[in-house]
Amino acid sequence: MTRLAPQPGERIDRSRTVRFTFDGKPVEAFAGDTIASALYAQGRRIFSRSFKYHRPRGEMDWAGQGAGSLMQVDGAPGIRAATEVVREGMVVEHQNAWPSLDFDVMLMSDIAGGPFTPPGFYYKTFKWPRRAWPLYEKALRSVAGLGKLPHRQAEREWRTEYRRRHCDVLVIGGGIAGLSAAIAAAGQGADVVLVDDDVEPGGALLAEGGHERVRALAEQARAAGVEILSKAPALGFFDGLVPVWQGDTLHQIRAKRHVAATGAIEQPLVFKNNDLPGVMMSGGARRLAALWAVSPGTSAVIATTGDRGLDAALALHAAGVRVHAVADLRPDAADRELGAKVQAAGIRLLPGQTVVRALGRKGVTGAVIAAVDASGRATGRLEEIPCDVLAVSAGTAPATSLILQSGAKARYDAATSRFLADVPDGIVHAAGAVAGHEEADAAAVSGTVAGLDAAVALGLGGASAERALAEERKRLQALPPAPPVAEPPAYARDGKRGGKAFVDFDEDITTKDIAYSVAEGYDSIELSKRYTTVTMGPSQGRHSQLPSIRALAAVTGRSLEEVGITTARPPWSTVPMGALAGRPFEPAKRSAIHNRHRELGATVKWAGDWRRAYDYGDPEGEAQAVHDAAGIIDVSTLGKLIVRGPDAGAFLDRLYPNRVSNLKPGRIRYGVLTSETGRITDDGTIARLDDETFYVTTTSSGAGAVFNWFTWWQADWRMRLHITDVTQGAAAMNLAGPRSREILQSLTDADVSADGMKYLDAVQAQVAGVSCLILRIGFTGELGYEIHCPSPHGQDLWDALMEAGKPHGIRPFGLEPQRILRLQKLHILVGQDTDSESTPYGAALSWIVKLDKEEDFIGRWALERAAESPAATALVGFSMPDGEVPVEGAAVLDKDGAALGQVTSARYSRKLGKVIGMAWVPAAQATDGAQVTISYEGRTFTATVQTTPFHDPEGALVRS
């Protein structure tokens, strides 16, 4: 039984039992236990198997910083058992071991696999024979990774929430520094949010004798209005946005000021078998005892480089753990206050010594202690001390990742042998251990300074806050410095064979691996990191960055400062991909008529950011209906701009290569927009509604770009006009076919006869009681009317037209039949038949370019040059005798067989009984009847060029 007597400040509630299962076996815990503390209390010591070597691993720090106790909980993999509080009925399973944690077959990779799995082995192995790769891949996938997802989608689904939160001050870290900062800032009237990754704020002091103090501070913070988010690790720093993951909610917190009180992380010592279960951080051993009243072991040895280990020894001794010895690397340890206390407690103190090897197989059974030289080699006598827990401390490393992500620079501090962050003046304030103030009182004052500093920077608190800030700064400077810490060797060793010394427990990277990477030429910290994957595991370097830098320094003979530190990147804490994906809703535009398309069984697909009806089940039949009777298509997605003002015509003259200002009211003109380099960017129609008002349509996907283009130039030219985007304000439908006139006439009093409404007329009239703008234009090649109305009336107008059209055989048609129809007329689709290099000349639209226009226009100079130098290719129509439709993008070959053009559109036309398309062909072949060769998928086909529309080439039908 390893449960201790009640500990002051413990988290467990001994009056409430919680039952869960681990690998199918029942476990009894107390409310407040974590999975790992409950299992440890039951006697379990192995919590996981390591990533590569499948070595048995225990929990190291009991704070969730490492990955030694990742387990599968209720089907979710990768849960940190050391911080996951037990719930009734939880189903917990081990990961990454078979058949069990205590006996894992894959341990063979540790015993025999070493030579086959050096760093970067995946670049060198499993390559021969090549055809065996699918087999290798399958095997590697099954052994790689940690944890398994449930097979059924329903078991993998969970709801994520996104929550945006603005505040004045965000405090990251709920230790004594963070709490003090939050209280100080809130006291000046700031709106403060504090986030902390533990189940309650308080930080290290919760387990190190300060629980009453920090819990009182937490209450004070709440009373001051601070919003405290617990079990809420900050993931990164993105230009002032800090995402925080809590439960199933991703908080996106935007603060004006940030206080980084992220603390410092205790570091491991590096020696042979430093990964055995039972080897843990000294602070971890204290947490286990103080928070969950679980004895780390029956007999302990502590190896330390500073006061942390001595403190831990005294705490464990007081909790009833037998501490055999404390090896303190500092030669003067016995002369220090804490050293004297340790000895006074009857604990053997070994100054100037450290652990050089841990003994044991599935758990630690002893420690080998010795004095070491500067390189870590043991000198003098090796002493074996039996123990079942080996608590280590190589000092701490400030948790600077978030601060560094905010733009701070890392700096090596020789006095403390670690990397600090120099925080520039800006929106981030560092407080507590991360700023170098580890002692509780210093951390508290440091936090108060940071909080006041943030408040004053926000203009809160006035002169009194500034005075208080100045006083607290003085207090901080007057506090005594922290006691010294010895610099640990990169690798303490006894010189004997056998065993591995790990610098990264997550990734199973040893000191030998670091040396190996240097020998292969990856001798900088960034290269070595990528080659060995050191610091890239779930703990993101919390326990491995400093040891790996020391190891690299030792191998290369460089100083730690020269080696430097790797770039800090998010996420700092693990987060499920689903959390980042957010709610599963994709912005989709739908026309006012969309429900009718659904009801009619349309195949709906994306067209840009719109959901559109592609067809209603019979695209060829729908196209044929337009020829035979009438069809109706929803074209509400077209871009629609109102350009209005005395200079509206002149403005459009400057933007289009053809003339617009001479358009009469009530008339329509086709327009092609060109860029400054004369390339086609969009097309559409321009209808003049009155002297000063033009209604411009654009392609559906180009609406936003054209609006931006217009407003950009207007910002420069400042002509007398206004531009309004009414794309979503107007619904539009194209009624086309020989019966379209009758259908329309039955719904309107306006004269839509051949004489009453001519081709390219624009008329405003009521249709079925709806105010409409009717544009007589033809994209389909048949008599047609494009009817625009207020979008709230779109559905009713569609219904009325469909009802009126029933006796005439009207059918709705979608994008796909429309593509067939327009292809028959060789109407281009900008972006499909043209690209960023297409000019009107190449696209058979030379007639639209009016170089004799008085007004200068965008692209004029380029078009003048293009007119002088014909392009190598031209856009033409083509037909093919057989039934195969070439893929869009198929190459068009020149006479020498080189690819000089491509097919842009191709369809089978039932009306014409053949395959037709458009393609860019060599200019020399751009003549009626010319034969061109189309090539795709290794085959070639002959097509016949046609430069005039396939259907109704004279346009008699559209003009009827």
Place this chain on the structure above:
Amino acid sequence: MTLAFLDPSPKPGAGRHVPLARSPMEAQAIAAGARMERRDGWNVAASFDGPDHSRVVGFADVSYLCKLELQGETGGQPTGTATRAGGAWWCPLTPTRELVIGGDPEPPSGASVVDLTGAFCALTIIGPQARETIARFCAIDLRPKVTPVTGLRPGSVARTPGIVLCEAEDRYLILVGSAYGEYLWTVVADAAGHLGGGPIGVDALPPLPEALPDA
């Protein structure tokens, strides 16, 4: 008359055809149990059976509100704050562009006017959890000290260009492009539903004052 084809208000002389203006969220409101009523030519979700969600958070489809864009000779009000006059919200978006929402406004004589009623859909979100609901899909800072009543905030709403207007304490008017109507309802219903709220009819909205004094 030139831009009459953009104006969905009822017109005389429609004859036997009496078209109904519909919100892009109409189908979803009906599916959620709305009782629809014809009002001023619109099919309006007047009420819903069930609890009064506005005690937590309710959202009402107010897409029928008239929306006029004025350009040029606008009131010249500073951006960031709307004014309420004549039962309408006057929302300056730029120094020369203003959106007038609701009421029966009389635009200044020198302004160019375009009816954008159909271009935007609108929801009113109301209740103690209104801000928390909006925070689920919008990053605009709506804390009262940053966006007080009459605060006007164009910005990204559910990943689309939109406008948020604080109409009263715990009451916000949200506008996005009408083509996003179905999507917006889905997003808001999901957010509000998770917090214990739901759709309400327009009759459940407390009336707003005809005018508010300038701040």
